[in-house]
Amino acid sequence: MGTKLIVYVLFFDIFLALMAGAYSGLSAPSIPATPSYTSAVNLASSIVWSAGIPSITLVPSFSILGTTVPSITIPSITFFSISFSWLAPVIYVFDWIIWTFVTIASVMGYLLSIFTGSVSLLASVPVVGPFLTAFTLIINFILIWELVKLIRGYGP
Structure with missing residues (x-):
């Protein structure tokens, strides 16, 4: 149930951001180019x-x-x-590890900007804004709790 709930809440955030128009100031996540072995060889041979x-x-x-x-x-x-050209395979592996973390951080920052954009737009609605904002925050705290449960391995 946890993974389904995570996916549903992410869909909720994305649809909320679409409805609120939060995509207007957002740009796509900047994912760097994948590392190549030739760049690792060039770097290692320059040492x-x-x-x-x-x-x-x-x-x-x-x-x-x-x-x-x-x-x-x-x-x-x-x-x-x-x-130190013999270090090329080690540098190549570290390039992939760094690329993975940079890509994950870029996508997570993009999702966070979607969420913060939709919440800030909801908060500016005159009458029902605070209630919708509270509902959105509660739903997203449930998302964070389910992510923690999924990572730590609580329950089924």
């Missing part, structure tokens, strides 16, 4: 650690009587360089 000595100029170039004497420079020496 490189290098250790070495930079080039050192012992004597800078100078000019004597119109002739320029070149500088004496020790070239740079690289001892080792580590590429």
